[in-house]
Amino acid sequence: MNKVKIITARKSGPDITSNDIAIFYSDSGLVKAKLTGPQMDNYVTNKPYVEFPKGFKMFFYDEHMKVSSWMRANYGIRREKEKIMEAKNDVVVVNEKGEQLNAEHLIWEEEKQLIHSDKFVKITTADEIIYGDGFESNQDFTKYKIFKIRGTISLKNQKDKPL
Numbered sequence: 001m002n003k004v005k006i007i008t009a010r011k012s013g014p015d016i017t018s019n020d021i022a023i024f025y026s027d028s029g030l031v032k033a034k035l036t037g038p039q040m041d042n043y044v045t046n047k048p049y050v051e052f053p054k055g056f057k058m059f060f061y062d063e064h065m066k067v068s069s070w071m072r073a074n075y076g077i078r079r080e081k082e083k084i085m086e087a088k089n090d091v092v093v094v095n096e097k098g099e100q101l102n103a104e105h106l107i108w109e110e111e112k113q114l115i116h117s118d119k120f121v122k123i124t125t126a127d128e129i130i131y132g133d134g135f136e137s138n139q140d141f142t143k144y145k146i147f148k149i150r151g152t153i154s155l156k157n158q159k160d161k162p163l
Helices: 002-008
Strands: 016-027 030-043 049-052 056-061 067-073 075-079 084-095 100-109 114-124 128-138 144-146 149-154
Touching: 067 100, 100 128, 114 144
Parallel strands: none
Antiparallel strands: 016 030, 030 049, 030 056, 049 075, 056 067, 067 084, 075 084, 084 100, 100 114, 114 128, 128 144, 128 149
């Protein structure tokens, strides 16, 4: 009986591990995003998920296959059924204008094409740096709201000021 328990026991690691991956997400034949990473671990359960323990980079494309924004993080987990990707640890999102979001936790809802967080965020634009607790944006990071703004630093005319 002990041998049967050992054979049928659920192992603690992933069911499948892949290295140097590239995954494309499409809708109606158009590529919407590309995910790359050094390692992807698949867990086949009643709630399947994919983990990126060594980080990932995600590229979002417009209708002309031009990168409209990108995201990277040192850790990621994607819940397959919910189509939700969670990014953690040094998360960076950059849009086509060069505006940058820095956070420690971020969620991408694939079907809603929405990224959001309820944690501390920093957004850097050409004119200012904004700090807040939480934000919401379209996945291209072109239209965003920052919640509970902690402060704003103006970068206008900073180059002209003497040291």
